Amino acid sequence: MKVVNYSEFRQNLADNLNSVNDDHEIVVVSRTKGRNIVVMDLDEFNAIQETLHLLGAAANRHRLETALQEMESGGGRKRKLINE
Structure with missing residues (x-):
């Protein structure tokens, strides 16, 4: 800064x-x-706004936190992208 x-x-x-x-x-x-x-930078500002929006709803914040905890504890699966 x-x-x-x-x-x-x-x-x-x-x-x-x-x-x-x-x-x-x-x-x-x-x-x-x-x-x-x-x-x-506008892109930085927009990223912050999006994060605030995603974390603004309690249910969405809980879902994101649960997904992060699952990934950090070794959960999740790697998948290949589907090429169209």
């Missing part, structure tokens, strides 16, 4: 945005008279 002040972020806007996209760097922009903001 990289923290920069607003002026530095603005002066190096292209470099900062490239760092976010290319290196998946999260940039925190520090503002003196306002609240700080976070700049992150």
Whole structure:
């Protein structure tokens, strides 16, 4: 995670945005008279949103946790993909 002040972020806007996209760097922009903001890659944001959605329902969260426990304890089977 990289923290920069607003002026530095603005002066190096292209470099900062490239760092976010290319290196998946999260940039925190520090503002003196306002609240700080976070700049992150859209794919990263969407992945977080999807995770929150999947874990948001108690039944779904329980199902996912059970499946993870089963895999970690040696359960599950390897299967070949079906090529169409």
